[in-house]
Amino acid sequence: MTTKVLTKKASGLSYDSKRPVWKEKPSLLYQSIKAVVLVLFSVSILAPMLLVVSTSLADNEQLVAAGGFVMWPERPTLEAYEIIFRGPLVLQSLGVSLFITVVGTLLALFVTITMAYATSRSVLFGRPVILAILFTLLFAPGLIPSFLMIRELGLLDSLWSLILPGAFGAFNFVVMRSFFMNIPGELIESARIDGASDWQILWKIVLPLSKAVVAVVGLFYAVGFWNSFFNALLYINDHSKWPIQLLLRNFVVQGSGAADQLGITTSPPPQSIQMAVVVVALVPILMVYPFLQKHFAKGVITGAVKG
Amino acid sequence: MSKKQARSQGGPVLRKSFRSRLRRDKQMLLMMVPGVLFLLLFFYIPILGNVIAFQDYQPYLGIGDSLWVGWQNFADLFINPDFVHAFWNTLYLAAWQLVFLFPVPLILALIVDSLMSPRIRKVFQSIAYLPHFLSWVLVIAFFQQMLGGAGFINNSLRQLGMDTIPFMTNPDTFPVLVVVQMIWKDAGWAMIIFLAALATIDVSLYEAAAADGAGRWRRVWHVTLPGLRPVIILLLILRIGDILSVGFEQFILQRDAVGAGAAEVLDTFTYYTGIVGGGWSSGAAAGLAKGVVSLLLIWGANKLAHKFGEDGIFAKKVG
Numbered sequence: 001m002t003t004k005v006l007t008k009k010a011s012g013l014s015y016d017s018k019r020p021v022w023k024e025k026p027s028l029l030y031q032s033i034k035a036v037v038l039v040l041f042s043v044s045i046l047a048p049m050l051l052v053v054s055t056s057l058a059d060n061e062q063l064v065a066a067g068g069f070v071m072w073p074e075r076p077t078l079e080a081y082e083i084i085f086r087g088p089l090v091l092q093s094l095g096v097s098l099f100i101t102v103v104g105t106l107l108a109l110f111v112t113i114t115m116a117y118a119t120s121r122s123v124l125f126g127r128p129v130i131l132a133i134l135f136t137l138l139f140a141p142g143l144i145p146s147f148l149m150i151r152e153l154g155l156l157d158s159l160w161s162l163i164l165p166g167a168f169g170a171f172n173f174v175v176m177r178s179f180f181m182n183i184p185g186e187l188i189e190s191a192r193i194d195g196a197s198d199w200q201i202l203w204k205i206v207l208p209l210s211k212a213v214v215a216v217v218g219l220f221y222a223v224g225f226w227n228s229f230f231n232a233l234l235y236i237n238d239h240s241k242w243p244i245q246l247l248l249r250n251f252v253v254q255g256s257g258a259a260d261q262l263g264i265t266t267s268p269p270p271q272s273i274q275m276a277v278v279v280v281a282l283v284p285i286l287m288v289y290p291f292l293q294k295h296f297a298k299g300v301i302t303g304a305v306k307g
Numbered sequence: 308m309s310k311k312q313a314r315s316q317g318g319p320v321l322r323k324s325f326r327s328r329l330r331r332d333k334q335m336l337l338m339m340v341p342g343v344l345f346l347l348l349f350f351y352i353p354i355l356g357n358v359i360a361f362q363d364y365q366p367y368l369g370i371g372d373s374l375w376v377g378w379q380n381f382a383d384l385f386i387n388p389d390f391v392h393a394f395w396n397t398l399y400l401a402a403w404q405l406v407f408l409f410p411v412p413l414i415l416a417l418i419v420d421s422l423m424s425p426r427i428r429k430v431f432q433s434i435a436y437l438p439h440f441l442s443w444v445l446v447i448a449f450f451q452q453m454l455g456g457a458g459f460i461n462n463s464l465r466q467l468g469m470d471t472i473p474f475m476t477n478p479d480t481f482p483v484l485v486v487v488q489m490i491w492k493d494a495g496w497a498m499i500i501f502l503a504a505l506a507t508i509d510v511s512l513y514e515a516a517a518a519d520g521a522g523r524w525r526r527v528w529h530v531t532l533p534g535l536r537p538v539i540i541l542l543l544i545l546r547i548g549d550i551l552s553v554g555f556e557q558f559i560l561q562r563d564a565v566g567a568g569a570a571e572v573l574d575t576f577t578y579y580t581g582i583v584g585g586g587w588s589s590g591a592a593a594g595l596a597k598g599v600v601s602l603l604l605i606w607g608a609n610k611l612a613h614k615f616g617e618d619g620i621f622a623k624k625v626g
Contacts, residue, residue, distance in 0.1 A: 019423060121335065142577070173342075234582065248445065
């Protein structure tokens with residue numbers, strides 16, 4: 001084991017890589033058990049992803065030879081992607097997902113920020129509103145009444161049915177509010193004395209200090225909107241309004257006539273086409289993941305979890 | 308963010324008249340409007356919509372004109388074998404999760420915490436957190452590609468001339484599959500809370516224990532686990548409140564493959580009875596029963612935690 005002294009921070013918790021004198025050196029058995037557990041867990045996560053990406057890129061010949069799956073494409077080709085993007089369905093569903101993610105996240109951030117700021121100061125009706133929000137963590141109104149509400153609002157088959165029910169989350173509210181409460185009150189008081197309105201204080205003082213938490217909460221909302229599938233199953237019948245997750249469910253998980261609906265009559269095995277759809281849904285998450293991770297390091301999330 | 312601090316930020320908390328406070332807080336109240344509107348439309352009004360559980364709800368009549376039937380829908384549920392099955396199956400699957408899922412993040416956290424190399428720690432955490440951010444649809448798709456009938460492993464078995472294994476469609480092993488999927492998706496993420504809690508344990512406690520001759524396992528037992536007790540209890544309470552939910556999307560995605568016998572839980576029963584089958588009132592009754600029981604469970608678990616001298620989830624720290 002290394003005896004170098006490192007004070008690098010890993011995920012917000014500072015660790016010293018020097019072994020304290022009282023800690024015995026672990027035996028070889030312990031070391032290897034630990035290594036096996038960690039390696040197996042990591043491989044189980046990475047292998048399916050590699051398999052899916054490789055298979056989506058593999059050419060016909062190799063796929064047929066390998067019997068359906070490859071771990072490494074020998075002659076990478078984008079043929080499968082060309083095919084899924086030829087028909088309108090995948091592009092449409094990507095458009096839908098992008099729309100609900102962007103609009104939904106902006107809306108959710110607006111609702112959450114205003115609510116969190118208003119309740120982070122002592123304010124009229126503050127307490128009952130906070131209690132009303134926290135109660136949502138303990139109880140759910142139920143599937144049927146929620147469905148009836150969406151129907152009453154005339155939102156069935158409307159993209160707003162995928163946006164509005166997700167426009168506020170109690171957990172994100174708690175994270176945001178506890179961050180706002182840590183902003184020194186003097187800053188806000190002095191701005192108020194200078195005649196700033198509450199909106200100006202929020203916009204010019206509080207938000208610039210809260211970029212990290214806004215980024216984290218925004219990413220959380222965005223991932224939630226991108227990943228949501230059940231609302232679409234409930235509320236959307238029209239194929240042209242399917243988000244990518246519902247498309248994925250219907251074509252890959254249920255495997256119902258993917259080729260027909262995508263207008264595919266050519267030869268590539270369906271596997272690589274299905275894999276391409278999986279990758280299309282996966283890539284945006286992989287793209288934002290480094291940002292999500294960067295903010296774990298700031299301890300924003302763990303801090304909030306500890307309350 | 309102590310209470311005292313929070314209070315001092317809002318200016319003097321003198322008893323002002325309602326009217327002057329209203330004037331002072333006008334803009335703040337305006338800021339609450341979007342959130343309050345959301346709560347009303349998508350939470351509190353739908354809660355009232357649960358009255359249809361006590362009605363023979365007919366969509367063309369609406370809530371106003373549908374016939375009242377009192378507790379009849381609930382009475383019907385308890386003699387409905389499908390509901391009874393869904394109920395027991397939910398508890399069965401929840402027990403599996405509690406026993407086999409709960410300890411995994413704790414064990415992973417203990418291993419990661421004991422690593423000396425920050426780099427290995429970081430790489431592992433990066434990998435382990437990732438699946439948490441994937442949708443259940445993607446997770447099931449991955450599992451299907453690996454373990455499904457036409458998946459990678461069975462494909463390889465077939466090529467080797469061996470029998471295939473129905474990982475994804477065998478109702479008997481479904482609880483194992485479900486727990487494995489949950490571990491794959493969320494164990495790494497759940498580890499984060501334990502890691503944060505481990506970091507708060509005072510190192511001098513370990514040092515003192517070691518000086519007194521406590522070995523590795525005794526230190527885990529006498530220092531680490533007591534240090535993690537509040538977090539473990541908190542998470543257990545949350546789990547208990549969630550026990551009737553087990554994992555809705557996961558089940559609805561796999562119910563076709565494995566059959567209703569193994570994959571029917573209270574939530575899927577509500578969905579298939581109410582929305583697919585049009586039995587609005589019995590679906591709503593099942594949903595309401597589940598919601599109320601969950602609330603009681605979480606309340607009871609919290610009471611119990613207070614008895615054991617722990618904070619639980621609501622330690623009167625609201626506000």
